[in-house]
Amino acid sequence: MKKVLVLLILLLAGSILPSFATDKIRVTPEVYRGIAKYKQGNYSSCIQEMQKAEKTMKDASIPYYYMGNCYVKLSRIEDAKTAYNKVVELNSNSGLVALSKNAVEYLNNIESVDTKDDMREFINLYYKFENLTDEEK
Numbered sequence: 001m002k003k004v005l006v007l008l009i010l011l012l013a014g015s016i017l018p019s020f021a022t023d024k025i026r027v028t029p030e031v032y033r034g035i036a037k038y039k040q041g042n043y044s045s046c047i048q049e050m051q052k053a054e055k056t057m058k059d060a061s062i063p064y065y066y067m068g069n070c071y072v073k074l075s076r077i078e079d080a081k082t083a084y085n086k087v088v089e090l091n092s093n094s095g096l097v098a099l100s101k102n103a104v105e106y107l108n109n110i111e112s113v114d115t116k117d118d119m120r121e122f123i124n125l126y127y128k129f130e131n132l133t134d135e136e137k
Protein backbone atom coordinates (compact mmCIF):
# COMPACT_ATOMS: atom_id res chain seq x y z
CA MET A 1 0.00 0.00 0.00
CA LYS A 2 2.91 2.38 0.75
CA LYS A 3 4.20 1.77 -2.76
CA VAL A 4 0.85 2.82 -4.17
CA LEU A 5 0.76 5.97 -2.04
CA VAL A 6 4.22 7.04 -3.13
CA LEU A 7 3.35 6.50 -6.76
CA LEU A 8 0.16 8.49 -6.31
CA ILE A 9 2.18 11.29 -4.73
CA LEU A 10 4.62 11.32 -7.64
CA LEU A 11 1.78 11.34 -10.17
CA LEU A 12 -0.09 14.16 -8.50
CA ALA A 13 2.98 16.22 -7.69
CA GLY A 14 3.54 17.21 -11.28
CA SER A 15 0.12 18.76 -11.62
CA ILE A 16 -0.67 19.97 -8.10
CA LEU A 17 2.67 21.08 -6.72
CA PRO A 18 3.23 24.19 -8.84
CA SER A 19 0.00 25.79 -7.65
CA PHE A 20 0.34 25.25 -3.91
CA ALA A 21 4.09 25.41 -3.52
CA THR A 22 4.66 28.68 -5.31
CA ASP A 23 2.17 30.54 -3.11
CA LYS A 24 4.63 30.49 -0.21
CA ILE A 25 7.98 30.30 -1.95
CA ARG A 26 9.33 32.65 -4.55
CA VAL A 27 10.56 30.56 -7.45
CA THR A 28 12.84 31.31 -10.35
CA PRO A 29 12.10 30.95 -14.08
CA GLU A 30 14.27 27.83 -14.04
CA VAL A 31 11.75 26.15 -11.72
CA TYR A 32 8.91 26.82 -14.13
CA ARG A 33 10.99 25.59 -17.06
CA GLY A 34 12.00 22.52 -15.06
CA ILE A 35 8.38 21.72 -14.19
CA ALA A 36 7.47 22.00 -17.87
CA LYS A 37 10.31 19.61 -18.75
CA TYR A 38 9.13 17.21 -16.04
CA LYS A 39 5.58 17.19 -17.43
CA GLN A 40 7.01 16.49 -20.90
CA GLY A 41 8.92 13.51 -19.53
CA ASN A 42 12.28 15.18 -20.19
CA TYR A 43 13.76 14.30 -16.80
CA SER A 44 17.42 15.04 -17.57
CA SER A 45 16.55 18.57 -18.72
CA CYS A 46 14.36 19.06 -15.67
CA ILE A 47 17.28 18.13 -13.43
CA GLN A 48 19.50 20.65 -15.23
CA GLU A 49 16.94 23.43 -14.76
CA MET A 50 16.41 22.55 -11.10
CA GLN A 51 20.16 22.51 -10.47
CA LYS A 52 20.36 26.04 -11.87
CA ALA A 53 17.41 27.11 -9.71
CA GLU A 54 18.87 25.52 -6.58
CA LYS A 55 21.96 27.71 -6.87
CA THR A 56 19.98 30.96 -6.92
CA MET A 57 17.01 30.27 -4.65
CA LYS A 58 17.04 31.03 -0.94
CA ASP A 59 14.76 28.03 -0.39
CA ALA A 60 15.52 25.22 -2.82
CA SER A 61 13.04 22.65 -1.54
CA ILE A 62 11.03 22.64 -4.77
CA PRO A 63 14.06 22.09 -7.04
CA TYR A 64 15.34 19.28 -4.82
CA TYR A 65 11.91 17.66 -4.73
CA TYR A 66 11.64 17.66 -8.50
CA MET A 67 15.21 16.39 -8.82
CA GLY A 68 14.24 13.50 -6.55
CA ASN A 69 11.22 12.70 -8.71
CA CYS A 70 13.34 12.81 -11.87
CA TYR A 71 16.01 10.57 -10.37
CA VAL A 72 13.32 8.02 -9.51
CA LYS A 73 12.05 8.14 -13.09
CA LEU A 74 15.64 7.60 -14.29
CA SER A 75 16.16 4.72 -11.78
CA ARG A 76 18.91 6.66 -9.99
CA ILE A 77 17.79 5.61 -6.53
CA GLU A 78 20.70 6.91 -4.45
CA ASP A 79 20.54 10.31 -6.15
CA ALA A 80 16.79 10.40 -5.52
CA LYS A 81 17.26 9.67 -1.83
CA THR A 82 19.91 12.38 -1.58
CA ALA A 83 17.60 14.94 -3.21
CA TYR A 84 14.62 13.99 -1.04
CA ASN A 85 16.77 14.08 2.10
CA LYS A 86 17.87 17.60 1.14
CA VAL A 87 14.19 18.64 1.08
CA VAL A 88 13.81 17.22 4.60
CA GLU A 89 17.00 18.98 5.73
CA LEU A 90 15.77 22.34 4.42
CA ASN A 91 12.48 21.76 6.27
CA SER A 92 10.84 24.84 4.77
CA ASN A 93 7.73 23.37 3.19
CA SER A 94 5.89 20.86 5.38
CA GLY A 95 4.02 19.34 2.43
CA LEU A 96 7.21 18.64 0.50
CA VAL A 97 8.95 17.37 3.63
CA ALA A 98 6.18 14.82 4.22
CA LEU A 99 6.20 13.72 0.57
CA SER A 100 10.00 13.43 0.60
CA LYS A 101 10.08 11.40 3.83
CA ASN A 102 7.55 8.97 2.35
CA ALA A 103 9.55 8.72 -0.87
CA VAL A 104 12.79 7.94 1.00
CA GLU A 105 11.03 5.32 3.11
CA TYR A 106 9.67 3.71 -0.04
CA LEU A 107 13.05 3.81 -1.80
CA ASN A 108 14.77 2.29 1.23
CA ASN A 109 12.46 -0.72 0.97
CA ILE A 110 13.06 -1.61 -2.66
CA GLU A 111 16.08 -2.84 -4.54
CA SER A 112 15.34 -1.21 -7.88
CA VAL A 113 12.66 0.80 -9.61
CA ASP A 114 11.01 -0.30 -12.82
CA THR A 115 8.95 2.80 -13.45
CA LYS A 116 6.77 1.39 -16.20
CA ASP A 117 5.82 -1.69 -14.17
CA ASP A 118 5.32 0.36 -11.02
CA MET A 119 3.12 2.85 -12.86
CA ARG A 120 1.09 0.07 -14.47
CA GLU A 121 0.57 -1.58 -11.07
CA PHE A 122 -0.36 1.74 -9.51
CA ILE A 123 -2.91 2.56 -12.21
CA ASN A 124 -4.54 -0.86 -11.83
CA LEU A 125 -4.72 -0.48 -8.05
CA TYR A 126 -5.98 3.09 -8.34
CA TYR A 127 -8.87 2.04 -10.58
CA LYS A 128 -9.74 -0.84 -8.27
CA PHE A 129 -9.73 1.57 -5.30
CA GLU A 130 -11.91 4.09 -7.12
CA ASN A 131 -14.52 1.42 -7.79
CA LEU A 132 -14.83 0.41 -4.12
CA THR A 133 -17.71 1.67 -2.07
CA ASP A 134 -17.01 3.95 0.91
CA GLU A 135 -17.56 1.01 3.27
CA GLU A 136 -15.06 -1.14 1.38
CA LYS A 137 -12.46 1.64 1.43
